[in-house]
Amino acid sequence: MGIINVTPDSFSDGCELQIVGANTFQVDLDRALYRAEAMVREGATFIDVGGESTRPGAAVVAVQEEIDRVIPLIQAIHKQLDVCISVDTSSPQVMTEAINNGAELVNDIRALSRQGAVEAVLQTKAAVCLMHMRGEPLTMQDSISYKSVVEEVFGFLSTRVEFCLERGFERGRLLVDPGFGFGKSVQHNYQLLKNLARLTELQVPLLVGLSRKSMIGEIINRPVDQRLAGSIAATTHALACGAKIIRTHDVAATMDAIRVNSAYISAE
Ligand code: 8Y4
Numbered sequence: 001m002g003i004i005n006v007t008p009d010s011f012s013d014g015c016e017l018q019i020v021g022a023n024t025f026q027v028d029l030d031r032a033l034y035r036a037e038a039m040v041r042e043g044a045t046f047i048d049v050g051g052e053s054t055r056p057g058a059a060v061v062a063v064q065e066e067i068d069r070v071i072p073l074i075q076a077i078h079k080q081l082d083v084c085i086s087v088d089t090s091s092p093q094v095m096t097e098a099i100n101n102g103a104e105l106v107n108d109i110r111a112l113s114r115q116g117a118v119e120a121v122l123q124t125k126a127a128v129c130l131m132h133m134r135g136e137p138l139t140m141q142d143s144i145s146y147k148s149v150v151e152e153v154f155g156f157l158s159t160r161v162e163f164c165l166e167r168g169f170e171r172g173r174l175l176v177d178p179g180f181g182f183g184k185s186v187q188h189n190y191q192l193l194k195n196l197a198r199l200t201e202l203q204v205p206l207l208v209g210l211s212r213k214s215m216i217g218e219i220i221n222r223p224v225d226q227r228l229a230g231s232i233a234a235t236t237h238a239l240a241c242g243a244k245i246i247r248t249h250d251v252a253a254t255m256d257a258i259r260v261n262s263a264y265i266s267a268e
Contacts, residue, residue: 006070046083122167130157157199
């Protein structure tokens, strides 16, 4: 899953498309589409389009602003590329608009917790990724403590899967994600990574996002643009634990890791 962020964040993770003013909008759309096309060529089967910055301390984005950011790109990708479009949002209005314009997966870091989110997705054919997050982006890294992060994440995802099934989702439309970095210390993230295989007991595909995150940067002491090898090392372990979808800024290198893992899995 290749990441395309359409957010005006000033400090970039290397994959942000700057929105400077209304006159530069077309340029941004063209650049974003070009990047999506490159990711598909490199082997991406999903493109995750996000318009709300979810990094720690990020500002809240108005719904219409989010729609204006993501919908034109979703329309362009849907028209031009053969790829499954994922929309990274927690807002039911954005989910509905995105699905009506070609998105087939809702990637919700808030696991459909917002009012109306379950209904917005349920009445469509779209799939949903349920992610674990403790708190909200603004405060999630403040005073973090878990009795057992693995048990808490497993319990939360298990409850959300059961809830979605009760509400009428077929199991085949659900995915889960431990939410690396979302309200977790570096140590918590590695406890989760080490025990990732546990989450496959939920009997739905496991998606993980490790790409360039601070849990990688803090171990190797490198800035975001120098975290590829570290991210691949973590990804290799996640694949060995049964992760089925890898959310990444670096599709080509991640596909190499996936292909090598597949060769190892299928060896006799
Ligand atoms: C550098 C690189 C600094 C990345 C920060 C970040 C996940 C996700 C995000 C994830 C799913 C991020 C939307 C955070 N992470 N969705 N979204 N799983 N499903 N930060 O792990 O990439 S955004």
